[in-house]
Amino acid sequence: MFTFEKLPFAYDQLEPYIDGATMKVHYEKHHQTYYDNFVKAIAGTSLVDEDDIKVIFAQISNLSPVIRNNAGGYWNHSFFWQELTPQEQKLPIGQSAEAINKTFGSFDSFKEQFKQAALQRFGSGWAWLVNTQQGLLIISTQNQDNPFMDVLEIQGIPILGIDVWEHAYYLKYQNRRADYIDAFWNLVNWDFVEKKYLQASTIN
Numbered sequence: 606m607f608t609f610e611k612l613p614f615a616y617d618q619l620e621p622y623i624d625g626a627t628m629k630v631h632y633e634k635h636h637q638t639y640y641d642n643f644v645k646a647i648a649g650t651s652l653v654d655e656d657d658i659k660v661i662f663a664q665i666s667n668l669s670p671v672i673r674n675n676a677g678g679y680w681n682h683s684f685f686w687q688e689l690t691p692q693e694q695k696l697p698i699g700q701s702a703e704a705i706n707k708t709f710g711s712f713d714s715f716k717e718q719f720k721q722a723a724l725q726r727f728g729s730g731w732a733w734l735v736n737t738q739q740g741l742l743i744i745s746t747q748n749q750d751n752p753f754m755d756v757l758e759i760q761g762i763p764i765l766g767i768d769v770w771e772h773a774y775y776l777k778y779q780n781r782r783a784d785y786i787d788a789f790w791n792l793v794n795w796d797f798v799e800k801k802y803l804q805a806s807t808i809n
């Protein structure tokens with residue numbers, strides 16, 4: 606059973622970095638539609654009985670584009686909401702902070718590389734920090750593809766992601782994707798990132 610979960614904050618709580626109107630449309634229209642279409646697309650197939658969406662992602666190359674886009678859209682947004690917080694935590698913590706510093710030289714250097722990946726994603730998609738057998742990596746995916754999907758050259762376990770579809774920022778930032786990415790750093794829930802990093806390290 607795949608569920609559509611509540612937002613962990615009110616629509617306007619991420620202001621001024623992400624405005625309430627954008628959050629409302631993003632969650633109620635975009636995310637809800639991905640979820641509804643995903644559920645519709647797997648209805649009547651054996652995928653309905655899956656309780657781990659990663660099993661679906663691992664065979665996505667054999668499934669329809671409708672399932673690929675909507676399963677990804679559903680999961681990516683669920684992850685994104687949990688990863689954001691109004692608390693303005695500012696800095697990574699714990700073992701994920703250490704791994705980021707070790708891999709990228711410094712937090713600032715990581716932010717810069719992550720921003721470049723997010724800026725260079727042509728059209729719609731996501732940039733991700735993922736954990737792999739080789740350690741942390743920054744990747745980007747097109748459309749609603751997800752780091753677990755078997756279609757990707759480099760797969761990994763998502764630790765952090767940013768939605769760079771225009772629907773995520775256009776009302777406030779118009780074409781200024783770079784400004785939206787800069788503002789995003791005020792919203793990252795580093796407790797969540799640390800939790801994901803520790804889980805991913807256990808799996809590896």
Ligand code: MN3
Pocket residue numbers: 631635682768770772773
């Ligand atoms: Mn989105």
